Amino acid sequence: MFDTVNITLEEKQRLLGQYEGHFLDFKDRRIAPGKVARAVSAFCNADGGDLYIGVSESSAGGTFTWDGFPDPEDANQLVYVLEEVSPFGTDIDGEFLSVDGGGGFVLHVNSRKSRVIRKIPDGKIYKRLGAQNIPVVSEEQVLALRRQKGIESFETETLPIDLNVVTNSEAIIEYLLTAVPVGEPETYLHKQHLTVAGKPIVAAALLFADEPQACLPKRCGIKIYRYSSEEQSRDRLVEDPATIEGPLYKQIYDAVDRTVEIVAAAAFLDEDGLRSVRYPHEALHEIITNAVLHRDYSITDDVHVRIFENRIEIQSPGRLPGHITVENILDERLSRNPYLVRHLNRFPNPPNKDVGEGLNTAFESMKKLNLKSPEISETDNAVLVVVRHESLASPAQQVVDFLKSNDSIRNEQARKMTGVDSESKMKKIFESLIKAKEIEHKPGTAGRGYAYQICRK
Template sequence: MFETVTISADQAATLLERQEGHFLDFKDKRIAPAKVARAVSAFCNADGGDLYVGIGERSPGFQWDGFSDPEDANQLIHALEDVSPFGTDLDAEFLLADQLPGYVLHINARKSRAIRKTADGKIYKRLSAQNTPVISEDALTALRRQKGLESFESETLPIDVDVVTNSEAIIEYLLSAVPVAEPETYLRKQHLLASGKPVVAAALLFADEPQACLPKRCGIKIYRYSSEEQSRDRLVEDPVTVEGALYKQIYDAVDKTVEIVAAAAYLDEDGLRSVKYPHEALHEIIANAVLHRDYSVTDDIHIRIFENRIEIQSPGRLPGHITTSNILDERLSRNPYLVRHLNRFPNPPNKDVGEGLNTAFESMKKLNLRSPIIEEGENSVLVVVRHESLASPAQQVVEYLNSSESIRNEQARKMTGIGSESKMKKIFESLIEAGEIEHKPGTAGRGYAYQLKQKRSDSV
């Protein structure tokens, strides 16, 4: 049923030296099928991972002890098929290693769109190196939200309906988007009212001050630092807080970020210098953070502006099967009500689901800047927009010297984004060896500089 892959003894040794953790689990071949199903359920309900059956724990580490025949693993395979059909969230192969006994069953479990249960109906989730049962209703609700199967945006709020039916935000929206509807009628038909009460999405979209309805859950804070490091003593001024209904909040946050970046000239030995980012990239990343954050998490969106980068951190992990690897290709909206209604505004701040980040990446590429970096933390998603050229550091140095007389180590580090003085020095040394540059005569100490290799004619 599955492919058999032969690996070398060295590759097997490397595998056996690894430690079990959040993404890796080893199981003895004699394990009960139910326990293997538990491990796979846990991986699928978390971030995915690799399970190897046929590697047992022996002091002081792990030992290869595979199945004599692949058919000996049939019971395990049937148990896994009950958790998730192979090809959906699971792929498998048998591994044979030189001079080691038997076939090891390797299962690659991916982060699943659905909640995966074992045959007895139990649900597990991988936390560090443990397969933890999901028992309480709160834990199950949290898992459903992480999967995108339900959203906090549809929860009702204990606030008066007038907050969303008699606001400037709803009136402006209906005049431009749905000019024939009465506020309460419209909101009820759109399922933004439940049992006569506004849901979270209604307050975020149409309350003039949604932050009063959802304190510490829907603001944006913008910080500017005077260095490349995040520390309180490097804050240039008090953080700026941006609030209001989401449509206005997105545009206000983008405008304020652009304004701060434009004013953020940094002083170095060459005088004041400014850093520019594509407006389109900042808009799309900030809009994406507002649209797809987890509003059940008590935290604001944080935008941090440094000398060499901007960081946009939004509360909540990536929803469902979305990972940092597939985020530009896969589509899943955590907050479909927000996405749909913001797209109806004139000059909507959002494109189709998932398209915003693709646009941000393209706009960075047009300016020859490196693509943003997306990182997932324990309970947040961080997008880092670095002011760093696509060209290699060596290429940037040569291009700079084509229009300038010389360059110093500090200048090159500022330009390339390399933080280490010694690493930059090695790049200069490689360029000298390649005959591209040379030491600029008459410079030393802090003023030590490099210039393009001068062509010298031979004397006769």
């Protein structure tokens, strides 16, 4: 059923030298099938991971030994159990590893983050947390996992507020007049399943309440910070953070406009005087829209936009939903909040014009300005997108391009332009360019004013 892959002794030792953790687990080949099922279901219900069956641990702990199956057929019982957790090829794949010199066959199971909740054969649910497989038992824990998977969304929760908050608002009246010219607000919201038993759901308040922040305190605003350095600290805040509120359509556009305004005014002082940076408006728009649309509204936190000298960070509450990972986010599609996505797309000039293409558009717009692609990462409870003001060109190429239209360049200038973080690293780049006869020392400069010019020879 599985391929057998022969690995080297060096690769074997490198594997055995790793530590068990959130993405890695070793199991003895004599382990009970139920425990193997727990491990794989836990990986699938978290962030995925690698399970190696046929690796024993010393009694003292921490030291692992290759102790594989004498024959791959000996692992059949475990394979059958794993197939019950998730059919091979869906969320998990397997292979046998062998090493020259013997030691048996180790079954390697690669588990991916699943779009559904994976249970073990007896119906129990586990989730990987650190190096442990934690049971998911309570209704609250199961609901939280379902929301993380995108199976359920907080946007459909009913709010204990008066219906007229969303039926008698400027936001809903403007929407129905310009976007969906139909009957009464209450009738429209009912037909769109945005109300339940005469009460609005979360999505209705976010879209159509004039002040959704009053309905969902500390859950649906955007905070924008400007720092006077490359580091985040309170004493580096240039001014009080800007708070952007209101229904989501207005909030997105207001947040983008305010961010662009702050960036445009954020000239940074160095020894050459004031300098400014430029980010593509399209990239900021798409990333902020994405943060608002796909955040987890069950988490009591706002979207945070932090503006530094050399980058902008956009932090959205909640981890990536379902099977979406940092690696596949540009290729896969899964909306945590489909009601929000659908209805915002109906507004005139919708912020999410190309459904599912927002981050791809942001990446493309950065390339058009010859800037590095945004960096996407997950923290414990948020998704962070970092937009750096760094060129796609190598530091050496940036120096040469700069000198083609400028008289000279100094080490400090070059570091600020290229993002190289140390004077010595920049000096080595200059030396390599001198050796290649691309640049030379500018006569008459020395000390702190030591500079380089394009090679005149």
